[in-house]
Amino acid sequence: MTEVCKVYEEHLDKILEAQAKLPEEESILEAADFFDALGNPTRLKILLALMEAGELCTCDLSAITKLSVSAISHQLRILKDRKIVAYRKDGKNVFYRLDDEHIRKLLRTALEHLSEVR
Amino acid sequence: MTEVCKVYEEHLDKILEAQAKLPEEESILEAADFFDALGNPTRLKILLALMEAGELCTCDLSAITKLSVSAISHQLRILKDRKIVAYRKDGKNVFYRLDDEHIRKLLRTALEHLSEVR
């Protein structure tokens, strides 16, 4: 952190330019938070299942993922807090869905690229 | 995990269909791994800086992010292992770059969507 390599001066322009063009700390934290939400198998399964089914309740998702209702509920809270899923209450059930078309599109794009390259 | 809610039978079709259409476990783990790599502020900064500058050495990235060379190196290893960045050795320096056009495109798309919606 305090250390600065000797090549620093040569590269100073590049460094300053890159630093200047980097989005603001806040935006980076937001974006990282968003990717982080997708970066967990359980949460990704939830999102993929919702992408497929449109709407599913907590217990459906528990059955699909074979994880406890509690585990799913904890993860749904994270997705809900980050505005990645929305929900609707219907009697005893709570139905979750992808929050908007952007999430759907982004998920689809990402998966396409992954299947192409990796 | 062992618990199954009573609504299960009604929803059985939806559950089975969603389960069937879910990508294989392996693919999901891969995709989650990929998103996870982007889901950390330090790694995301590295990638954004590389997107901007094209090519940067470890010590440049340390200067840009204001983190220790060691911390950056540890994170670069993760990005390298996951084939998200590639590198080229030049004397004492090691220059890193985004691994392929897909990564660049995906990053760009994701950031666009984020800035639109969030």
Added chain:
DNA sequence: TAAACATTTGCACAGATGCTCAAATGTAGA
């Protein structure tokens, strides 16, 4: 009201993560 059941919440704990520090490794030039 009570009973049944879907969901959420708080706690606990094992395992993962991200950083620093110090040492090791690699590379170029004197």
Added chain:
DNA sequence: TCTACATTTGAGCATCTGTGCAAATGTTTA
């Protein structure tokens, strides 16, 4: 060879995460 320096690596540590359990909360129906 020795020295300088860029980078990597491993250990240690504090913190964060993901899950199950048990209890709490909500909602419907009898």
